[in-house]
Amino acid sequence: MARAATTSDVFNAIAEPRRREIVDLLALGYRRDVTELVRKLKIPQPAVSKHLRVLRKVGLVTVHKAGQRRLYELNAEELKPVHDWIQHFEQLWTDHLAGIKEAAETTAQDLAARNRSAPGHQRHSKE
Amino acid sequence: MARAATTSDVFNAIAEPRRREIVDLLALGYRRDVTELVRKLKIPQPAVSKHLRVLRKVGLVTVHKAGQRRLYELNAEELKPVHDWIQHFEQLWTDHLAGIKEAAETTAQDLAARNRSAPGHQRHSKE
DNA sequence: GTATTATATTCCTATAACAGAATATGTCAA
DNA sequence: TTGACATATTCTGTTATAGGAATATAATAC
Known part of the structure; x- marks a missing residue:
């Protein structure tokens, strides 16, 4: 067997630094669209979309369609397992x-x- | 590029559930030898040794030689980055x-x- | 309609994981 | 020395990654 999928649980999802950065950006409470995240992170848009996909799959973020934009919102509750373990x-x-x-x-x-x-x-x- | 190495930082190291279990066992404060961990985890000894190697490389555990045994001890301070981030x-x-x-x-x-x-x-x- | 913008997906490649089995290394005891 | 025990390493096969480039999909504007 290979390494567990990044989408298998939150621990694997947040192992990637860029994804933690995305979570950080969304933690401020505002919904952000992808373009905004691309600007802040300074990485290519497809990369951001792919990271967001992982975060979506583990439930760490939710999407809200707004025209041609997708507004991403943090679902911090999914971080609780990490919090509980580390505490x-x-x-x-x-x-x-x-x-x-x-x-x-x-x-x-x-x-x-x-x-x-x-x-x-x-x-x-x-x- | 592939996924970041499990030994690249603590976040990657603890993404693996067995390694978290090992950390849990060592968190009780006692030094434990490998055989003891093997008994508790019920996984093959080479697997345990390999997980311990990862934990060693990121500084999460330290080893103390005691005859033919290796006593492993948790170095909980290395978990602080995770704690700080999640908090x-x-x-x-x-x-x-x-x-x-x-x-x-x-x-x-x-x-x-x-x-x-x-x-x-x-x-x-x-x- | 066409063009433009916003986002997601696909294809490719290199890398590294984990599991299992086998083997190597190291230490103690008789 | 030989053997038993404790631990670590190596090898193989399968799988999934992340990055880059290109492309696809979808919505808006003209």
Whole structure:
């Protein structure tokens, strides 16, 4: 099997930066037509239309026909699954709980390993 | 160009449900070895290792060698970009602000269009 | 009608994903 | 050393992407 389709769920849809930009633009509350989005994003119109198609398919935006224009509107509710998932981790960013967590999991073995290397955080190891 | 690599940023990395599950398991604060993750996830060990590799590359997890085991630990800070982005929309879910937004964007044109069709929300049009 | 504007779709190509199976690497124990 | 265990990597096949260019569809204006 290949990677899950971008249209399979919101997580996949918003993985693409341009689509997040579109969502950002629509988040201001105004309906925007495609031409306006093209101007703001500075990418070709077909590209915008294709991104909008993905966003439509996952329900993140809705369209309203207005003459030859299509006014796009954000349906922010569809972002809720992302919000709900990410919120579980919010507490892990506070130094307070991070300390508790650290203390809870610190074993003698961990301490030994920590003393061999630098004690400071060394994030972003990237493989 | 193809779709952005899963390792290109956190948004792409967490688009895969199994990887979110791994993050969830690690979020409890304990370091877990791969075998433990395999047991919980009920997917083949190579699959888990491959998912962990992606998570490592984007900095979402760190590894600590412990004998022949690798203890994986969540680095929740890397989730912050997702949290920051999604939080901008939180207010849009409250009915209160949704009403304000609706009022702000309602123009004569919108009203005309709305009167022609149903006035209620019709979300999830899916194309 | 024709021309123009707005938007969507199609075709093409290069890239990379994920799953599965097999295999490699590394560590411990006897 | 040999073997058992833990984890990572490689290979293959299928699938879907995103970009670019061209084209199609639809609505408006003249």
